[in-house]
Amino acid sequence: MSKSGKRQPPKPVDLDPHGEKLLQVEDPLLEATKYLKLLQKNSSQSMETHLLSFELNMRKQKILLAFQALKQLLKLNPDSPDSHRCLIRFFHKVSGFGAPVTDSEKLISNVLEVERPNLSQLHERTLVEANRSFLQKHKDSLMHRAAAAEMLYVLEPDKKIEAIKLIDDSANKMVAKDGALGPVLEWSLKDCIAVHKLLETVLIDPDASSRWKARCAEYFPFSTYFEGIHSSAMSHLESLENGGIVHAETETRDANILNGKLHSFKQLAI
Helix, strand or coil, X not given: CCCCCCCCCCCCCXXXXXXXXXXXXXXXXXXXXXXXXXXXXXXXXXXXHHHHHHHHHHHCCCHHHHHHHHHHHHHHCCCCXXXXXXXXXXXXXXXXXXXXXXXXXXXXXXXXXXXXXXXXXXXXXXXXXXXXHHHHHCCCCHHHHHHHHHHHHHHCHHHHHHXXXXXXXXXXXXXXXXXXXXXXXXXXXXXXXXXXXXHHHHCCCHHHHHHHHHHHHHHCCCCCCCCCCCCHXXXXXXXXXXXXXXCCCCCCCCHHHHCCCHHHHCCCCC
16 A cells, blocks of 8 residues: 555566576577667677677677677777687687688688788787787786686697686786775686686586685685685575574684775774
8 A cells, every 4th residue: 555545556476587488589599689789779889799799690600790790899999808709719610611612601701811811919820829929918817817718728628727727827916996995906706706607617627616716715705606704605504504503703814815804994094
């Protein structure tokens, strides 16, 4: 009943609360194309628009449209890890094509033959060399190292151990950030989760993903994803192990490692 005393009509029941029916479309690629056209019209300068275009057209085998999306990505941000992934994946895929037979295949081959030398990332380089150059240029960035590791595995699957080592050897350095009271660790929770999913679902190495999870639990002790020592996930686990009683954490830890614990504010003067 509303404040005015009038009876409100009952809220309609959501018959598809998890959106399962929305996923059950006859042609997912066709539906995705509709959304892509809206994004291209209204968000043509967004990286996400061209990433979607690239992925969609690669799945539809629309090679020239995928290449067009790739060129837009390189134009917007040539140093982006996503742009690099698309670049290597695209030319790795087309390198597996046989000799062109049909007119459309010959057209695609001719266009790429003319366009490839114009891409500075690939100029007179193999894909392996381009990936190595990308890594060297961005060796201090976690997400760039992860992209290079993923593409190394794509290009040379037998070098999976080397690819994982690129991630394991990444260093989380202290940096100054706006709004912080002092230097903080550089990596973000979002990026660390993305790397964990890469190890778990792409490189598919349980040991490496477990090591990464344990490492990030130290960096983000309040993260439920990594089950950090101060996370609600660990509190719930302690509660179960101790008959429902959650014991307070009394151990004092390094403020730099905790990256956000409240005792960091003790020195704050107002």
